[in-house]
Amino acid sequence: MVQVWLALLGLMLTFGLMLAAQGAWRRSASRTVAAGSRSPAPASAAPAAHAADALPAIDGSTGTVALPALPIPPGAVLTDSGVSAARPFLWGPANAIDRARAMQCLTAAIYYEANGESIDGQRAVAQVVLNRARHPAFPGTVCGVVYQGVERAHCQFSFVCDGALARAPAVSGWARAARIAAAALSGGVFAPVGLATHYHTFAVAPPWNRAMVMTDMVGAHLFHRWKGYWGTAAAMNRTYRGGEVLPSLPVAGGTPAAASEMPVANALPVPPLPTASASPAAAPAPRDTRNTPPPVSASGAVISERLARSGEILDKWKDSGRPIERPDGPRPAMPGAAPVTDQRR
DSSP states (O other), rough: HHHHHHHHHHHHHHHHHHHHHHHHHHHHHHHHOOOOOOOOSOOOOOOOSSGGSSSOOTTTBBOOOOOOOOOOOTTOOOSSOOOOOOOOOOOSOOHHHHHHHHHHHHHHHHHHHTTOOHHHHHHHHHHHHHHHHSSTTTSSSHHHHHHTTGTTOOOSSHHHHHGGGGSSOHHHHHHHHHHHHHHHHTOOOGGGTTTHHHHHHHHOOOGGGEEEEEEEETTTEEEEEGGGGGGGTTTTTOOOOOOOOEEEETTTTTTEEGGGGGHHHHOOOOOOOOOOOOOOOOOOOOOOOTTOOBBTTTTOOOOOHHHHHHTTOOGTTTTTSOOOOOSSSOOOOOOOOOOOOOOOO
């Protein structure tokens, strides 16, 4: 019996030594990787290619892209500083076409990504789009951000590639999204989400959320920004230059269609920006009723002109409201009434 216990004790000691050695090896490997990740990128490094194409947007989340392999400026703050509000959007050298297209693309993103959200939830989605337009890891236009990856079927916003654009938008929901887009493009900032460039719903857990800093929860969405320098306001220093382009979008049947041909563009008008002066509506011209034909009822019969005029009663209805005569007595005479006879009608 003693020999059996000694054998078991020896096996337990051997197993413990193996686990300790394995843990020490893992800690050494992690320190080596961490030390390598702190090495600065060379100044001549070009932006990373489409390394994140394997992670397109799934239902309820935005897609990810690779951080730019650009050198971090000397003296840049690399630590996280909590949540700071983004700067107001400025148009820069944008013409009327750029403004109209940016308005259309941002309205579509707000509507199809957050139509069921509150006003704050829709403002938060608009802020993410504008934050991306300033960041060097994303396109520099509003439409470029919204439709990024559509040519490779790796859309950054899921509504672009999942067939949502085939559904015509509701008038009331589209109008509300347009108002929120106009306010954001006119300089309105939704400060609670800060510098967030990503979001996802509670229903999904994308792998990138563990490598980012969550800035806020608004409605059904969780908003995130990058850690370190690439999640700071200093990294979002790109100025809007215009050049909005409406891309070709996939439609049912396999034939690409321009974004201006989608129902989101031609079914509902986009209101002007709040800063634009709206022309006053012309007063309606007075209606000439001298030669107007008499009105026609639903059955097609012409309504009498005397009946059409308010306050006048036809002769055959003048006795309405008079007490019904008793069958055993004479019908009382009323001034101005038709003569009464004993004949039953």
